[in-house]
Amino acid sequence: MTKMIIGGAQIGGIQKDETREEVIARMIALMDEAHAKGVKFLVYPEMTLTTFFPRFYVEDRAEFDHWFExxxxxxxxxxxxxxxxxxxxxxxxxxxxxxxxxxHFNTSIIVSPEGEIVLKYRKTHLPGHAEFEPERTHQHLEKRYFLPGDTGFGVVKNQDVIMGMAICNDRRWPESWRVLGLQGVQLVTIGYNTPSQNNLSSEEGIERRMYHHELSVCAGAYQNSTYAVAVAKCSMEDGNHMFAGSIIVDPDGFVVAKATGEGDELITHEADFAKCDFGKSTVFNFAAHRRIEHYGLIASQ
Ligand code: CDT
Structure with a gap:
C-alpha cells in the first residue's frame, strides 16, 4: 500500500492562560475531523501545547519551566x-x-497508530538570541530557553512510510533536508511558529516571510523527492501575530494543499508514496550523482 491520506492540523493562537487540557480538546476536535476524512497520519505544529513563550524575557529561566513537559x-x-x-x-x-x-529541548515525536512513540527529534537550529536585546521591537529567545537538539535528524518506518521530522527554523536549512533525504525519507513533518514581525529589517513584510517559508519547504521536498507537511501555530498569541500558510508539498515540489485561514484548520491530501521513487532514482539518485569529495566544507565549519 503506497497511498495514504495525510493531514496537517493548523492551530490558531494559544494564549498564555490557556490550559493543556483546553489545547488538547482543540487538537482532538481536529483529529475527529481528520478521521472523518480518512486521514491516517496527522501533523500538528511546533510547541503545540503552549503559547510561543520565547517572545518573552525572564531573568530566571526556571520561572518558565511550567511551559515544559x-x-x-x-x-x-x-x-x-x-x-x-x-x-x-x-x-x-x-x-x-x-x-x-x-x-530543555524543543522536541517533537512521531506516534504510531498503536499509540507508541516511535521517534523523538529535538530541534537542531535554534534561531534568535539568548539575552534581552533592547534594540529589538520583538524578542526571539529560543537560544535562552532551549539547548540545541542532541538527536540529529533520524527517520523511522511508520505505517509503511519512511518518516522524519524537522522543527520550524530547521526547514530553512538544506542540511536538515539532505540528512533526512540520505536516509530515504518519504515524509518530512515540520511544525512552526513564525512571528510575522520579529527582527531588525524594515523590508521584511509578511508576504516576503511567507514566500521564504514556501520556498524552503518546496525546495527541500523537491531536492530530496519527499512529501512534506508543514503546519503552523498562528494568528494572534498574547498580542503577537504569527503567520499561517500551512502546506502539504509533493515530491515534485508542488503545493498540493494549503490552509486558507489563520485559525484551527485541517488540510489533507491523498499521498502516493510511490511518487517519491522517481526523483530518488533519477535526478536525485544520490548514490549515482553526488560528489561528496567536494562537500567536506559543509561539515567542517
Ligand atoms: N520557531 C522558529 O524557529 N521560528 C523561526 C523564526 C525566525 S526569525 C528569528 C522561523 O524560522 O520561522
Missing part, C-alpha cells in the same frame, strides 16, 4: 493518544521537553 504522554495529553489509537491514526506534534537531567 517532564513526561510524555502525561495525564493532560493522554486523551490525544487514546483518541488516535481509537481512530487507528498516527500523528506527530511538538512540545517543550524538560529531561530528568534538567535539560
Amino acid at each position: 517532564t513526561q510524555m504522554p502525561n495525564p493532560a495529553v493522554q486523551p490525544l493518544f487514546d483518541k488516535a489509537k481509537a481512530c487507528g491514526m498516527g500523528f506527530t506534534f511538538g512540545y517543550c521537553e524538560l529531561t530528568p537531567e534538567g535539560e
